[in-house]
Amino acid sequence: MNFYSLNNANNQASFREAVIAGIAPDKGLYFPERISPLADAFFNNIESFSNHEIAFKAIHQFVSDDIPDAVLKEIIENVLDFDFPVVELEENVATLELFHGPTMAFKDVGARFMANCLGYFSRGEHTEVTVLVATSGDTGGAVANGFLGVDGVNVVILYPSGKVSDIQEKQLTTLGQNIVAIEVNGTFDDCQSMVKTAFLDTDITNQKKLTSANSINIARWLPQLFYFLFAYKQTKTKGKEIIFSVPSGNFGNICAGMVAQKLGMPVKHFIAATNANAVVPKFMENGTYNPIPSVATISNAMDVGDPSNFIRIRHLYQDNFAKLKENLSSFSFADDTTRAAMKAIHSESGYVTDPHGAVGYLGLKKYQKSNSDTYGIFLETAHPVKFLDVVEDTLGLSPELPPQIQKVMGKEKKSIKINTYEGLKSYLLDS
Numbered sequence: 492m493n494f495y496s497l498n499n500a501n502n503q504a505s506f507r508e509a510v511i512a513g514i515a516p517d518k519g520l521y522f523p524e525r526i527s528p529l530a531d532a533f534f535n536n537i538e539s540f541s542n543h544e545i546a547f548k549a550i551h552q553f554v555s556d557d558i559p560d561a562v563l564k565e566i567i568e569n570v571l572d573f574d575f576p577v578v579e580l581e582e583n584v585a586t587l588e589l590f591h592g593p594t595m596a597f598k599d600v601g602a603r604f605m606a607n608c609l610g611y612f613s614r615g616e617h618t619e620v621t622v623l624v625a626t627s628g629d630t631g632g633a634v635a636n637g638f639l640g641v642d643g644v645n646v647v648i649l650y651p652s653g654k655v656s657d658i659q660e661k662q663l664t665t666l667g668q669n670i671v672a673i674e675v676n677g678t679f680d681d682c683q684s685m686v687k688t689a690f691l692d693t694d695i696t697n698q699k700k701l702t703s704a705n706s707i708n709i710a711r712w713l714p715q716l717f718y719f720l721f722a723y724k725q726t727k728t729k730g731k732e733i734i735f736s737v738p739s740g741n742f743g744n745i746c747a748g749m750v751a752q753k754l755g756m757p758v759k760h761f762i763a764a765t766n767a768n769a770v771v772p773k774f775m776e777n778g779t780y781n782p783i784p785s786v787a788t789i790s791n792a793m794d795v796g797d798p799s800n801f802i803r804i805r806h807l808y809q810d811n812f813a814k815l816k817e818n819l820s821s822f823s824f825a826d827d828t829t830r831a832a833m834k835a836i837h838s839e840s841g842y843v844t845d846p847h848g849a850v851g852y853l854g855l856k857k858y859q860k861s862n863s864d865t866y867g868i869f870l871e872t873a874h875p876v877k878f879l880d881v882v883e884d885t886l887g888l889s890p891e892l893p894p895q896i897q898k899v900m901g902k903e904k905k906s907i908k909i910n911t912y913e914g915l916k917s918y919l920l921d922s
C-alpha cells in the first residue's frame with residue numbers, strides 16, 4: 492500500500508517510508524491510496540474476535556508487506572495490553588474509556604505502535620532518528636513513555652510553558668535517557684509550527700534524520716481507529732444506530748474513527764466536540780476554515796488553533812461540504828459549561844469525567860436532542876486524575892493517584908526553555 496501527499500498526490504511513499512519521514516517532502520500529510528472495506532462477516536461477528544485480531548485485520552492493509560505478519564501481530568500484542576471498556580452512564584449514553592494505558596491517555600496506543608514500528612525499521616540502521624513532537628498535554632507523555640529506551644531514536648518534545656497540567660508536565664519532563672523536553676514560551680500552535688519549520692530547515696535536515704510523532708505521522712494516526720472498533724464490538728447489540736462524540740484538538744482521533752467507518756463499521760454520525768478553540772465548529776457552520784491562535788482552557792490537550800488533521804477529514808469527503816455535514820457535526824463549549832457537565836454527570840451517575848470527556852458528553856447530548864433514537868458513545872480521552880486541579884475545583888473531590896501517575900510524581904522535572912524557533916534550531920544542531 493502506498494500513501495500519497497495531500498499537497499501533491501504524485502509524491503508517494505510506502506508505509507515504511509511514510510513512517511520514517513513523518514510528513515512528505517512537500518510537507519503534505521500522507522494519506523492511504525485506498526481504504527478497502529473489510530468483509531461484512533467481520534462486522535457481523537466482531538464480538539467473536541479478540542482486540543488483537545480486530546486490530547490486526549484493521550491495520551494490515553495499511554502496513555502491507557513492510558512489516559511481516561508475525562512481527563505486526565507481536566507489535567499489536569505489545570501495544571494493546573490494556574482494556575478499552577465502554578461504560579454506560581445513562582440510557583443510550585456511554586463512555587469509551589481510553590485511559591487504561593501507561594500514561595492514562597488515548598495517545599498511548601498510537602505512540603507505542605509508532606515506537607514499535609520505528610524500532611523495527613531502525614534495526615540494523617546506523618543513522619539515528621530524531622523524533623520531534625509538539626504537545627498540548629497528552630501526546631508528550633505518551634510519546635516519552637512509548638519511545639523511552641528505543642535504540643537509535645532520540646525524542647524532542649516541545650510543550651507550551653505553563654499550559655499543560657502538572658501531571659502531564661511530570662510525564663514528559665522526567666524520564667531522561669533518550670527523551671528531551673523543550674519548554675516553549677508560547678502556545679501549542681507555536682510548538683507545532685516550530686516542528687513544521689524544522690522539517691523545512693535544510694541546515695537541520697542535512698545533519699539529522701527527523702520524523703514526527705504527532706498524529707501527522709501515519710503510524711501515530713491510524714492505530715487510533717482500533718478504539719472505534721473496540722467500542723462497536725461492545726455496543727452493537729444495543730440495536731440502535733451508533734454515534735460517536737469525540738473530544739477534538741488536532742482531529743487525528745476523529746479522523747481515524749472515520750477511517751474505521753470507511754472500513755465498513757456501521758456509524759450513523761460523528762460529533763467533533765471542542766472547547767473554546769472553535770475553528771472546526773465555525774467551519775461546519777459557514778464552510779470557511781479560518782485558523783486562529785489557540786486560547787487556554789481547562790481541557791488543555793484540545794487547545795489547538797489550527798488542527799493538523801482536518802485536511803485529512805476534508806479529503807476523506809473529497810472536500811464536499813454537504814457530504815461532510817451529513818456525517819459530521821461539530822460544537823464548541825465554554826469552560827463553565829464543561830464544569831457544569833462534569834458536575835451533572837457526577838451527581839446523576841457518580842461517574843467522574845475529565846474536562847475533555849465532559850466536552851465530548853456535551854457534544855453528544857446536543858446532537859441527541861434532535862436525534863434521540865441513537866446510541867451515543869463519547870470518548871474519555873484521558874483519566875480525570877491528569878487534571879487534578881480542575882477535578883478538585885469542580886467536584887470537590889480528589890481522585891486517588893493510580894500507580895502509573897505515582898511513578899512520575901516524585902521525579903525531577905528537566906526541560907530546556909526557549910522563546911523562538913532559533914532556540915530549537917540551536918538545540919538540534921548542537922545535540
Ligand SMILES: N[C@@H](CCOP(=O)(O)O)C(=O)O
Binds near residue numbers: 793
Ligand atoms: N492533543 C494533543 C495535541 C497534539 O495532537 P496529536 O494527536 O497530533 O499528537 C496533545 O495532547 O498533545
